[in-house]
Amino acid sequence: MTARALINVPRKAKRGDVIEIKTLISHVMESGFRTGTNGKTIPRDIITSFACTYNGEEIFATQFYPAVAANPFVTFYTIATDNGTLAFTWIGDNGFEVTQEAKIVVE
Amino acid sequence: MEKRLRLVAPALAIVLAAIASLAFAEIPLSQRRSGYEQMSREVKAMQDDDTSNPASLSVLDGEALWTRREGSAQKSCADCHHDAETSMRGVSARYPAFDAAKRRPLDIEQRINLCRTEKQQATPLPFESRDLLALTAYLGKQSRGMPIAVISDDDTKPFIEAGRQIYARRQGQLNLSCQNCHDDNAGQKLAGVELPQGHPTGYPLYRLEWQSLGSLQRRLRNCLFGMRAEPYAYGADEYVDLELFLMWRARGMTVETPAVRP
Amino acid sequence: MDAMARLLITRREAVLAGAAALSASALPAPAAALGQMDTAIRNVFGEATIRAGKVTLDLPPLVENGNTVPMTVSVESPMTKDNYVKAIHVFNDKNPQPNVISLKLSPRAGKAVIATRIRLAGTQKLTAIAEMSDGTLWSGTEEVVVTLAACLEDLP
Numbered sequence: 001m002t003a004r005a006l007i008n009v010p011r012k013a014k015r016g017d018v019i020e021i022k023t024l025i026s027h028v029m030e031s032g033f034r035t036g037t038n039g040k041t042i043p044r045d046i047i048t049s050f051a052c053t054y055n056g057e058e059i060f061a062t063q064f065y066p067a068v069a070a071n072p073f074v075t076f077y078t079i080a081t082d083n084g085t086l087a088f089t090w091i092g093d094n095g096f097e098v099t100q101e102a103k104i105v106v107e
Numbered sequence: 108m109e110k111r112l113r114l115v116a117p118a119l120a121i122v123l124a125a126i127a128s129l130a131f132a133e134i135p136l137s138q139r140r141s142g143y144e145q146m147s148r149e150v151k152a153m154q155d156d157d158t159s160n161p162a163s164l165s166v167l168d169g170e171a172l173w174t175r176r177e178g179s180a181q182k183s184c185a186d187c188h189h190d191a192e193t194s195m196r197g198v199s200a201r202y203p204a205f206d207a208a209k210r211r212p213l214d215i216e217q218r219i220n221l222c223r224t225e226k227q228q229a230t231p232l233p234f235e236s237r238d239l240l241a242l243t244a245y246l247g248k249q250s251r252g253m254p255i256a257v258i259s260d261d262d263t264k265p266f267i268e269a270g271r272q273i274y275a276r277r278q279g280q281l282n283l284s285c286q287n288c289h290d291d292n293a294g295q296k297l298a299g300v301e302l303p304q305g306h307p308t309g310y311p312l313y314r315l316e317w318q319s320l321g322s323l324q325r326r327l328r329n330c331l332f333g334m335r336a337e338p339y340a341y342g343a344d345e346y347v348d349l350e351l352f353l354m355w356r357a358r359g360m361t362v363e364t365p366a367v368r369p
Numbered sequence: 370m371d372a373m374a375r376l377l378i379t380r381r382e383a384v385l386a387g388a389a390a391l392s393a394s395a396l397p398a399p400a401a402a403l404g405q406m407d408t409a410i411r412n413v414f415g416e417a418t419i420r421a422g423k424v425t426l427d428l429p430p431l432v433e434n435g436n437t438v439p440m441t442v443s444v445e446s447p448m449t450k451d452n453y454v455k456a457i458h459v460f461n462d463k464n465p466q467p468n469v470i471s472l473k474l475s476p477r478a479g480k481a482v483i484a485t486r487i488r489l490a491g492t493q494k495l496t497a498i499a500e501m502s503d504g505t506l507w508s509g510t511e512e513v514v515v516t517l518a519a520c521l522e523d524l525p
Contacts, residue, residue, distance in 0.1 A: 004167050004168055006158050006163055006164060006167065007158075008158040018479030018480055019479075022158040022159065023158075024163065024164065025164075026161070026164040028319075033466075054477070057477075058475075059475055060473070060478065061473040062470055062471065063470065063471040063472070064470060065468040066464075066466055066488070067461060067464050067468065067469040067488050068469070068470055068485065068486070069318070069438070069485075070161075070318040070319070070436070070437070071161040071164065071318075072486070073159060073484075073485060074483065074484070075485070076483045077478050077480050077482055077483075078477055078478055079477055081477070147429060147432075147433065149429050149432075149439045152439075153437075299516050315434040315437045316434055316517075318436050369433045369434045
C-alpha cells in the first residue's frame with residue numbers, strides 16, 4: 001500500500017487571514033542509527049524534504065533529519081491570498097515521493 | 108522490547124517480596140480510569156486531534172480496504188456490509204463475541220479473518236499486519252465514544268472466567284500476576300512509570316514506544332515479556348480469553364479507538 | 370526510608386536529583402571543546418554573530434518517551450516583504466546527528482510559527498536559530514528531560 005497523508009486546510013478563509021495548515025504522513029523514518037537483531041545497522045530510510053506550494057508558488061519548505069519522529073507531523077501557517085490549490089510534496093530515501101493537494105476558497 | 112516494563116517489573120517484584128500479606132481488591136466500577144487520564148497534556152492532544160493522531164492514517168487505510176475486492180469471491184467488505192458507519196457501529200465495542208460454530212469467543216481480528224476466509228475466499232491476514240491493523244482500526248473507530256458492551260451470558264461466562272484466572276495467576280520468573288500491577292498497585296509509581304489499571308479501551312492504538320499501531324495482543328505480549336513470562340502465540344485462546352475478561356472488566360467504559368499511549 | 374518508599378520515588382525526582390548533583394560538581398565549567406550542537410551551528414553559520422532572543426522553543430520540560438516529542442518554534446518578527454524570517458534551523462546536543470529540522474519561510478507565512486514532533490535520545494538541550502531577511506541571526510534554547518530515550522538502538 002502506498003504512503004498515506006492527512007492534510008488539514010480550512011476549506012474557506014477570508015482574504016488576508018493567517019490560516020493554520022496541519023500535515024501528517026505515514027513513514028517509518030528509520031534513522032539509520034539503529035542496529036538490527038543481526039548486529040548490522042538498519043539502513044537509513046527517511047523523508048528528507050517536505051514543501052508546500054500555493055497556486056504553484058512555494059510558500060514553505062523544510063529539510064528533515066533522522067531526528068524527525070516516525071509519521072512526520074508538521075503544522076505551519078500561511079496567508080490566504082486567492083482561491084486555489086495547495087500542493088504538498090514529501091520526498092525521501094529510496095525514491096519516496098508523495099504529492100497531495102487541498103483546495104481553498106478565499107472570499 | 109518493553110523498556111518501561113523492564114524497569115517496572117523487577118522493582119515491583121522486590122516490593123511485593125518485601126510485603127508479607129497483600130490486600131487484594133477488584134477496582135470498584137466507579138473508580139475505573141482509562142490509561143488516557145494518566146497521560147501528559149501533549150499525548151492527550153495527539154489522541155484528541157485526528158490530524159495529529161498517527162493512527163488516523165491507519166483508519167484511512169482501513170477505509171480503503173473496506174471497499175477493495177478480495178479473494179476468489181471477488182467481494183469487498185462493503186459489498187455485503189455496505190456503509191461501515193452504520194453496519195459496524197458499536198460492533199467492536201462488544202468483541203470478543205461468542206461464535207456459535209467455533210463454540211468459543213472470537214476477537215475482532217479473528218472475526219474479520221473469518222469473513223476473509225469464508226465470505227471472500229481469501230487468505231487470512233497475519234496478526235499485526237498493516238492491513239489487519241488498518242481494518243480493526245477502521246471498525247474500532249465506528250465504536251469510538253460508545254460504551255464497551257461485551258456480552259456476559261451462559262455462552263461467554265466460562266471464557267470470561269478463564270480470562271480472569273490467567274489475569275490473577277502469578278507467572279514468569281518474577282512471579283507476578285497481571286492483578287499485582289493493574290489492581291493492587293494501579294496508580295502507584297514504580298521506576299517513574301505510573302501503573303495504569305490496564306483497560307483495553309483504545310485498541311488498536313498508536314504507541315509512542317512502538318512508533319506504530321499495535322493490537323491489544325501485542326500490548327499483552329509486552330506485559331508478559333515484562334513479567335519474564337512466556338508470551339502466547341498470536342491468536343492463542345488464552346489471549347482471546349484475556350481480551351474478553353479485560354473488556355468485561357472495562358464494561359461501560361468508553362471506546363477510544365484509535366487511541367495513543369506512551 | 371523503607372524499601373517501598375524508596376522504590377516509589379519517581380524517576381523524575383531521581384533524574385532531577387542526579388542533574389543537580391552533576392551541575393554542582395561540574396562547576397565552574399572548564400573551557401571545554403565545543404559540543405556537537407555548537408560545532409554544527411558553527412559549521413552552518415561560521416563566525417557570524419548569533420544573538421539570544423526573538424526565538425522561542427516550546428517543548429514539554431519532561432517527556433516520558435523520546436520517540437515522539439512535540440516541539441513548536443516561534444519567532445517574534447513581522448512577516449512583511451522587507452522584514453521577515455527567512456529560515457529556521459533546529460539543532461540538538463545528544464542525538465547521533467546534531468540536526469533536527471531546517472525550514473524556509475517567506476513573508477507569505479503570515480507568522481513565523483511551526484510545530485512538529487521529534488526524537489530525543491536522552492535529556493538534552495535544543496537550540497533554534499532564526500535567519501532574518503536582514504541577515505541577522507537570533508537563537509532560542511530549551512532543555513528537555515527525557516525519562517525514556519528515543520529508540521535508537523533497540524529493535525521494537
